[in-house]
Amino acid sequence: MDYRFERLAAGRPLGWKSLFQLLSWRGVLMLALAAALAIAIFVAAASVFLLVLPVLLIVGLVARLFLGGKQKRPRARPASPELIEGQFEVIDSSAKPAAGTGWGPRRP
Structure with missing residues (x-):
């Protein structure tokens, strides 16, 4: 066997x-x-990239200048209501809830 094949077989x-x-x-x-x-x-891909990139940048700049692009416009805030309607109930803070109907987990 040739020494080159032996080197390849040995992984060297x-x-x-x-x-x-x-x-x-x-x-x-x-x-x-x-x-x-x-x-x-x-080389062909690099040359195409170098030729197309400046053209695209110029076209984008011209489009932004003449077409205006997206300008940030102030959003109209929704009118904040002065009165919030709802049903309210006054609860006595000293009263304890009935057994089994408490607020939160049960503790021994």
Whole structure:
């Protein structure tokens, strides 16, 4: 068995040189093409971002200036009633409730 496969089976890392020796020339070519494609996609995405971002910022600023955007308007407060209607009953504070009808938990 080749020493490179033994290193892989043992979980030890291979260097770049050993990795390229493990692959055929087609494998190395495929890795190079994949890396070049990844770099090209990254550069294209970054350039589109850098071109579109300022345009969107300018369009947003113009829209806010000319269309007014959302302005905070003071809310109309509901009229506070001066009289609260309801039924009230005066309870004698010295009176104790009947057994079993008290307010809160029972205590021994």
